[in-house]
Every structure is written in C-alpha cells, then in structure tokens.
Amino acid sequence: MAEFATLGERLAEHGISRRAFVKYASYLGSLMALAPEVSRSMAAELAKARRQSVIWLSFQECTGCTESITRSYSPTLEDLIFDFISLDYHETLMAASGEGIEHARKEAMAANKGKYIVAVDGSIPLKDGGIYSTSAGQSNLAILEETCKDAFAVISIGTCAAFGGIPKAKPNPTGAVSVADIIKDKPIINIPGCPPIPEAMTGTIAYLLAFGKVPELDHLGRPKAFFGDNIHDRCYRRPFYERGQFAKSFDDEGARAGWCLYEVGCKGPVTYNACATTKWNGGVSFPIQSGHGCLGCSEPDFWDKGGFYVPLSGSVGPTAKLVGGAAIAGAVAGLAAAAVARHRKSSLNKG
Amino acid sequence: MDLLDFARGPAINVAMAVLVFGVLWRLFALLFLGKPVDRTIPRLGTPGPFWAGLREIGRRMLPHPTFATAERFAFFNGWVFHVGLAIVVFGFRPHILFIKNLTGLSWPALPSGVIYAVGAITALSLIAALVKRITSPVQRFISTFDDYFTWVVTIAPVLTGLAAVGHVGARYETLLAIHILSIAVLLIWLPFGKLFHAFLVFLSRGQTGAFLARRGV
Known part of the structure; x- marks a missing residue:
C-alpha cells in the first residue's frame, strides 16, 4: 500500500470525492447520534487524520470478529478506513510469521509509544498460568499486559474480549476473563457482539481518528451511539x-x-x-x-x-425440583399441624 | 449474575417454593383439622351443605340490599381491581409464557395495549382503595399492618410492570428485574397475609353458607 499523509489523500487516490466522504461522515455521525455541526467537523478532522497505529491481538476467539470487519459489505469506505489504519500486528492478516512479527509488534509499540491503539478480540485464559492460549511462547495475559502498557486506548472487539464471551461460559474451563478484568489504567472501549457490527467497529475507530478521544460510553463501556x-x-x-x-x-x-x-x-x-x-x-x-x-x-x-x-x-433454574420439594414439605407440615391441633383438642375435651 | 438473572432465577424460584409450601401447609392444616360434631338437628326444607355453600358464594358476589348504598364504592372498586388484576395476570402474553414455562398450560393473549390500559385502571383502583381506607375513620381503625403491606405488595407488581413496558425511570432489563422481584415478594407474602383469601374466599363463604343453612338462616 502506498504511503499517504492523511486519510483525505488516501480516499482521493481511490476516487472518493470530498462530497462522498462528507456524506459518509454524516452517515457515521448520524449513526453515532452526533449533532450536525459535529458531523461536519468529524468529516474535516477525519480527512486530516494521519495513519493510526493499531496492534490487533487475537486471543481465545473464533476469528469471527476479524471476518466480520474484513468481509463487510465490500468495497466500502469502512474498508478504506480499515486499510488506512496502520495495522502493525494482526496474526490472522499478516503474511509473515514467527519471531519477525513479534519484532514488528515491539517496533510499533516503541515507535508509537502512548499513541497506538490496541484492538483485542478473544478472551484471556488465566487458569493454570494461562497455558490454554499462548503465542510465541507467551501467555495471552503476558502479551496483553506488555502491549497495553504504552497504549493510548484499548478496543475490545467482540463479546469474548469485552465480557469473556463463549470461552467464559460455564464451567469456564480455561478461567477466561475480559480485557477490562485485566487492564485497569487505560481507556477501554467495548464493542461486543458475536461478531460485532462492522459499522460499530469502524465508526468507533473513525471517531478516535477524528477527535482523538473516546466516544461516550454506557455503563458496560460500549459506545452509546451503537449500543444506546x-x-x-x-x-x-x-x-x-x-x-x-x-x-x-x-x-x-x-x-x-x-x-x-x-x-x-x-x-x-x-x-x-x-x-x-x-x-x-x-x-x-x-x-x-x-x-x-x-x-x-x-x-x-x-x-x-x-x-x-x-x-x-x-x-430459569431448577424450578420443578424446588417447587416439588416445597409441595411435599408443605403438605407434611400442614398434616403435622392438623394432627397436633387435633391431639390438643382431644386432650382438652378429655380434660 | 446480574439483577435480571437473579430475579429470573433464584428469586422467583425460591418465591414459588415458599408460595407452594405456605399454601399447602395452611390448606392441609385447615382441611385436616376435623369438623366439630354438630349435634343439632338440621332445619327441615333447607338445601344440603354443598348447595347451601354454593348459594352463599353467589349471594356474596353482590352487596346485601341493606348495605348497597353504603358499600357502593367498596363493592364497585373491589370488582374493578380484582377483575383488572385477573386480566393483567392471565391476559398478557409474557405472563402466560411464565405460567406455560411452569405448567405447560397456555391460552390466547390479549393485545398488549388492552393490558396496559387495564393495568393503569387497576393501579388507579388500588390507589382509590387505599385512599378510602385512610379517609374512612372506621376502616382506618380496623386496619392493621397486614392490610397496608398487602396493598403494597399487590400494587407494586402493577406499577413496576407498567414502568417496565413504558421504560420509565430505568433501563428495561432493570425494570423487568424489579418487576419480577416485586412478584417474588407478593408470592412469598401471599400464604401468610390477607392475600391468602385468594385460596380461602370461596371455601370460607361456602362453609358459612352450609353452616347457616343448617340453622335455617
């Protein structure tokens, strides 16, 4: 991919007119319930946005989230924005493998210290030292902590990263937890879904690119624009x-x-x-x-x-068993109460 | 486990267990108590206990002519909220599904709009009943904690249900959880307070009718 200074230049190179881009920004703005003037400024800021370094970590997941964003209705502006970000590390999408890509991740972290975004899909296993999911000899926990240390923000893509998801389902054999259970000192944006809607992912990334801040979130850390x-x-x-x-x-x-x-x-x-x-x-x-x-x-x-x-x-739960047991106990208690009352009455009559 | 999980799971299950235990305990204790031997001779020409009981149940559905004017409000208002509660409980599809989930029994539902309207009327009727209780010196004098608490646990599910469908005050799942929890409180209280009349009303009226008929009243 040729290097472009700004997203505006990149879109122009792909034949996307300014008018089309403003329309798209307005669409994103309306999706995110932004005021009209904010949508216009989003278009302007987005066009000026520079390549954003993103490190994508895949942990206990099914790759459905990556499939969702990469196989979204194509070709779209979402694709172009997704292409525009500097995806410095993504195990599924990278052609390289081995030590080389681990080196690429560390290089990206050093070059963009405090500025890069970490996107995570998949939950993190903690049980038995996190041995149930490892990469390059490191547990998911170690990679997450190391990568997030100098990040600007973390985006938990999909329900597994946001809330633990299916790996966390009972009996949770791997001790799976969400990103927010581990990372406490960085802004975390949860974009749950199994998989999430592509527009929710690209819209959030576009907001971060345009305004350099986290969008308004609900009590579960989800952008209100998409999860309101x-x-x-x-x-x-x-x-x-x-x-x-x-x-x-x-x-x-x-x-x-x-x-x-x-x-x-x-x-x-x-x-x-x-x-x-x-x-x-x-x-x-x-x-x-x-x-x-x-x-x-x-x-x-x-x-x-x-x-x-x-x-x-x-x-939900063992209703039938509980109610059945209560019925037997109630009947026995009632009969016992009646028997005691009868006995007392009989004693009084005799007395 | 969030609040809704707690309400749909442990809370409602324990409440139903307490309800079934309490109802059977009280009914068995009452029904197996044994009747005292009545050595009087039944008055001639009176119906048997079954028909006498049935007649009394029917007769008490309407106020006695002597008290018709004085009891007009209590009678009319009582019918309104009792029928209203029955329609809301047994006519709303989510409620029918709750019962179906437990018993397998199901029946056609009423449109949600009808239920909302009936629910609002029922709530107003219950409020009117409380106002009457508080403003009437006699009723206030004979009212106990049981009366007021029973009123609270009866109106709470109606109000929380209306709030849930109207999304008033909180997110839907929170309101739904509060609604289910209010039902759980009602189910737990039902066997032990005046709400137990739901099970005894016809039994006691029938027994009174049979008793009075034997004496020719």
Whole structure:
C-alpha cells in the first residue's frame, strides 16, 4: 500500500470525492447520534487524520470478529478506513510469521509509544498460568499486559474480549476473563457482539481518528451511539408484540407472517445493539429479520442466561425440583399441624 | 449474575417454593383439622351443605340490599381491581409464557395495549382503595399492618410492570428485574397475609353458607 499523509489523500487516490466522504461522515455521525455541526467537523478532522497505529491481538476467539470487519459489505469506505489504519500486528492478516512479527509488534509499540491503539478480540485464559492460549511462547495475559502498557486506548472487539464471551461460559474451563478484568489504567472501549457490527467497529475507530478521544460510553463501556437502544424498541416486528401476535415455533403460520419472536426466546428486549437499525451486509438484514430470535450476543454472559429458546418472562433454574420439594414439605407440615391441633383438642375435651 | 438473572432465577424460584409450601401447609392444616360434631338437628326444607355453600358464594358476589348504598364504592372498586388484576395476570402474553414455562398450560393473549390500559385502571383502583381506607375513620381503625403491606405488595407488581413496558425511570432489563422481584415478594407474602383469601374466599363463604343453612338462616 502506498504511503499517504492523511486519510483525505488516501480516499482521493481511490476516487472518493470530498462530497462522498462528507456524506459518509454524516452517515457515521448520524449513526453515532452526533449533532450536525459535529458531523461536519468529524468529516474535516477525519480527512486530516494521519495513519493510526493499531496492534490487533487475537486471543481465545473464533476469528469471527476479524471476518466480520474484513468481509463487510465490500468495497466500502469502512474498508478504506480499515486499510488506512496502520495495522502493525494482526496474526490472522499478516503474511509473515514467527519471531519477525513479534519484532514488528515491539517496533510499533516503541515507535508509537502512548499513541497506538490496541484492538483485542478473544478472551484471556488465566487458569493454570494461562497455558490454554499462548503465542510465541507467551501467555495471552503476558502479551496483553506488555502491549497495553504504552497504549493510548484499548478496543475490545467482540463479546469474548469485552465480557469473556463463549470461552467464559460455564464451567469456564480455561478461567477466561475480559480485557477490562485485566487492564485497569487505560481507556477501554467495548464493542461486543458475536461478531460485532462492522459499522460499530469502524465508526468507533473513525471517531478516535477524528477527535482523538473516546466516544461516550454506557455503563458496560460500549459506545452509546451503537449500543444506546435495545433491539426490541427498534425492531420492525415490535407492532406484532403490541398486538399480542407471536410466532409459537419457527415454522408456524405466525413465523411465516413475520410475527414477534418473543415466545420462541428472543432476547431483543434486554439486548443493546444496532442490529435492528444498522443491520448487516450493507443494511440487508439482521438475525430477527431472517427469522431467528435475538440471542443477546452483545450482552455479558449471554451464553448462560437460561436458554436461547426460553422466553424472557420464563423462570430459569431448577424450578420443578424446588417447587416439588416445597409441595411435599408443605403438605407434611400442614398434616403435622392438623394432627397436633387435633391431639390438643382431644386432650382438652378429655380434660 | 446480574439483577435480571437473579430475579429470573433464584428469586422467583425460591418465591414459588415458599408460595407452594405456605399454601399447602395452611390448606392441609385447615382441611385436616376435623369438623366439630354438630349435634343439632338440621332445619327441615333447607338445601344440603354443598348447595347451601354454593348459594352463599353467589349471594356474596353482590352487596346485601341493606348495605348497597353504603358499600357502593367498596363493592364497585373491589370488582374493578380484582377483575383488572385477573386480566393483567392471565391476559398478557409474557405472563402466560411464565405460567406455560411452569405448567405447560397456555391460552390466547390479549393485545398488549388492552393490558396496559387495564393495568393503569387497576393501579388507579388500588390507589382509590387505599385512599378510602385512610379517609374512612372506621376502616382506618380496623386496619392493621397486614392490610397496608398487602396493598403494597399487590400494587407494586402493577406499577413496576407498567414502568417496565413504558421504560420509565430505568433501563428495561432493570425494570423487568424489579418487576419480577416485586412478584417474588407478593408470592412469598401471599400464604401468610390477607392475600391468602385468594385460596380461602370461596371455601370460607361456602362453609358459612352450609353452616347457616343448617340453622335455617
């Protein structure tokens, strides 16, 4: 890739007009609910942005997050921005291997001390000294701590990095934890999802490039711009919920008619993400639109919420056993109380 | 484990166990207590205990003509919030799914908009009942902690449910968790306070009817 001083130059080289770029910046601005004047300044700042060093660490993950961002609707401005950043280290995308790439990482860290961004996908295993995921002879924990030491900010890409994700699911055999469980002294932006929406990743990177600061985050460290609304509130099937029309299985008449999927376990009401608005593959669709309920993948511990197909209002846990035991105990206690009362009455009558 | 996990899991499960234990304990203790031997001769021409009990249950659905005017508000308002609670509990799809998840039983739901409206009317009716209780010197005099606490645990799920569907005051998952926790409190209190009338109302009225009929009242 030829070297360009600024993102504006890079886009111009690819035939992207200023007008198209301003439109894109406005689109990103509206996605992030920025004021119109801030969107305009975002376009200007983004065009002036210089190559940002990014070190991408992959730990306990499935590479779905990388697939999501690299195989997003293509070719797009997201791709160009992603290409524009100086991705100094990414095990999956780098052609090189071995000591050479570890050297590249350390070089990038030294050259951009205090300025580089660390993107992490995957959780970090801590059990048994972190032996369940290592790279170049180092545990994930050691690599993370070493790399984040001089970083400007850390972006946790995907639910595994943000909250522990599937590796942390019970019984969590590797002792998996999130990035935020380890790194305490750097700004951390969580972009959860399994995988995250590409626009949420590129939008956040673009915001960092344009303004040099962390966007507004919610209580789970997620950019409010993309994780501010729950899916249920923005879902096109919401009117069916209000009318009490629910699909009862995935192949019944209700499902074919596009009715609400609450009854088959949709977790949209308690899941915050931009799936229902930004959607996937260039705005083509999202899981609920394709006929399956939301799994809640951008929420912590989504794997252990009592079952994907249990409605949100259903109880979870050993309900039957507990209630059955209570019924037997209650009946026995009642009979005993009646027997004692009868005995006392009989004693009084005799007395 | 977040608040919603706690509410959907341990809290509601323990509450249901306490409910079932308490209800069966009280019912078994009552039903197996044994009836005292009645040595009186039943008055001639009166219905048997079953029909007499049934008649009494029906008769008490309406106020006695003597007290119709005085009891007009209590009677009307009582019907409003009891029917309202029944519609909200058994007509809202998420509630039906909760019951289906436990028992496998299911039935058609009402539109959510109807439930919201009925829920609001029920809440207002319950507030009116409290105002009447506080402003009436006689009712206030005979009211105990049980009456007020029972009112609180009854209206709490209605208000928290309305807040949850309206996203009022907090995020939906927090409001839903609070709603489920308020139901858990109600379930735990039900067997031990005046809410137990849900199980005894027809039993006690039927027993009274049978008893009075035997004496020709």
